[in-house]
Amino acid sequence: MSKKIGTESYKGVRDFFPQEQFIQDYIFFVWESTLESFGYEKYHASILEPTELYIAKSGEEIVNDQTYNFKDRGDRDVTLRPEMTPTVARMIAGKRRELSFPVRWFSIPNLFRYERPQRGRLREHWQLNADIFGIENIEAEAEMIQIAYKILRNFGLNDSQFEIRINDISHLAQTLKDAGLSEIQIHQYKKLLDKKDKIDNFDEQVRNLFGRPFYPDIKESESVEALLDKVRNRGISNISFSPNLVRGFDYYNGIVFEVFSTDPENNRSIFGGGRYDNLTSIFGEESVPAVGFGMGDVTTRDVLETYGLLPNYEFPAILSICPLNDAFYNYSSELAQDLRDSGISVIVDYSGKKIGDQITKAIKKGVQFIICIGEEEINRKKFTIKIVNKNKEKTVSLNKITKFVEKNISR
RNA sequence: GCGCUCAUAGCUUAGUGGUAAAGCCCCAGUCUGUGGAUCUGGUUACGAGGGUUCAAUUCCCUCUGGGCGCCCCA
Numbered sequence: 001m002s003k004k005i006g007t008e009s010y011k012g013v014r015d016f017f018p019q020e021q022f023i024q025d026y027i028f029f030v031w032e033s034t035l036e037s038f039g040y041e042k043y044h045a046s047i048l049e050p051t052e053l054y055i056a057k058s059g060e061e062i063v064n065d066q067t068y069n070f071k072d073r074g075d076r077d078v079t080l081r082p083e084m085t086p087t088v089a090r091m092i093a094g095k096r097r098e099l100s101f102p103v104r105w106f107s108i109p110n111l112f113r114y115e116r117p118q119r120g121r122l123r124e125h126w127q128l129n130a131d132i133f134g135i136e137n138i139e140a141e142a143e144m145i146q147i148a149y150k151i152l153r154n155f156g157l158n159d160s161q162f163e164i165r166i167n168d169i170s171h172l173a174q175t176l177k178d179a180g181l182s183e184i185q186i187h188q189y190k191k192l193l194d195k196k197d198k199i200d201n202f203d204e205q206v207r208n209l210f211g212r213p214f215y216p217d218i219k220e221s222e223s224v225e226a227l228l229d230k231v232r233n234r235g236i237s238n239i240s241f242s243p244n245l246v247r248g249f250d251y252y253n254g255i256v257f258e259v260f261s262t263d264p265e266n267n268r269s270i271f272g273g274g275r276y277d278n279l280t281s282i283f284g285e286e287s288v289p290a291v292g293f294g295m296g297d298v299t300t301r302d303v304l305e306t307y308g309l310l311p312n313y314e315f316p317a318i319l320s321i322c323p324l325n326d327a328f329y330n331y332s333s334e335l336a337q338d339l340r341d342s343g344i345s346v347i348v349d350y351s352g353k354k355i356g357d358q359i360t361k362a363i364k365k366g367v368q369f370i371i372c373i374g375e376e377e378i379n380r381k382k383f384t385i386k387i388v389n390k391n392k393e394k395t396v397s398l399n400k401i402t403k404f405v406e407k408n409i410s411r
Numbered sequence: 412g413c414g415c416u417c418a419u420a421g422c423u424u425a426g427u428g429g430u431a432a433a434g435c436c437c438c439a440g441u442c443u444g445u446g447g448a449u450c451u452g453g454u455u456a457c458g459a460g461g462g463u464u465c466a467a468u469u470c471c472c473u474c475u476g477g478g479c480g481c482c483c484c485a
Contacts, residue, residue, distance in 0.1 A: 082485055119479070356445075
């Protein structure tokens, strides 16, 4: 009398069925190969972290309301990591004296946040994180932007399909301070700036906030100018200064950047990061200069989908062997193994269905070649190979199968 | 946490105050060695609870679940 267990996945997380995993693998592959081409080393860490790691810099509200946290059996506060940056900062800080800087690392962790799912934001997502530690000058930012640009180009986007925006958070804060705002007012103003493009009464809200009109003159800082110059000279033109770009986290202390799709359907940034030189100091260590970024799989997939850049699914086996009946199973199995040893991926149909049905099924699965096995083939040692997408057949001898398949395979 | 919206078969969708239809999928048979097929047949659904009514899948309420937006943004 047990209650039926639902087959749906937990709210806001995803099951990756083979066709979706295929896309996921593709996205990860582009990420990894691009990062490795820049010499970044891959690392991993646990999804569990002590809660205190996030309270220090993320703020208690976010930790309490928007993370998964619980107490373990030893009464320790534990959190499912909502972001990777504190983790990597912890790892770097702990090994600070052993590492030779600069250090370039990347990882593709799954991250969790407790909130209502919507387009571009789920409760679990996978995010490419790349960080460079130990470089104080603007070359670190330039390299990050080059990587971002390269990743999107490798996904097949052209320059008009995305734009890179940069700002200088410290310069912004200084400008506001010079204009006479208090720390709290600066914080409030930054929040408004962050959604300036979304709301239509920005000026009115500013007036409500300060009791007077407030138009600070936010100019490009020297480092923004230098950075723009640098990356433009390196061939990246779809980048611009964006005075109202503000990143949510407090640990950024210099240049920040975001990448947006120019398709209005995807209104979330697909890529964001910046400089956070002081984060490692929360571990009581000397600060290590750092620049990093994150890029989520959900938004990436949305963007690729809108631009028609998702890869087509490929079934892993390229050849199916269809035995006429169970008397030919052993022979088929041995043939399959021989072909696998020669580098071809092969499945054998043990369904016991009739040959026509087996062929229909094999084609539907997506194999490219079909060999039927019966009396005739075994006696004559000749095999007829059906090339599915050409709807053609060819009879070859046993030792010619591999060669024939390799010659006619389509990718 | 708030708002809008939706809920019919495994999937995508019809439809009605008198318990429901189609396509695809799946299963079986047909065709009995090369049929991405044909033909035949079959399984399976109104998310849950309550109310109005002679009668609710349909109207109303609550709940649950999904989608989207807000908040927040890692």
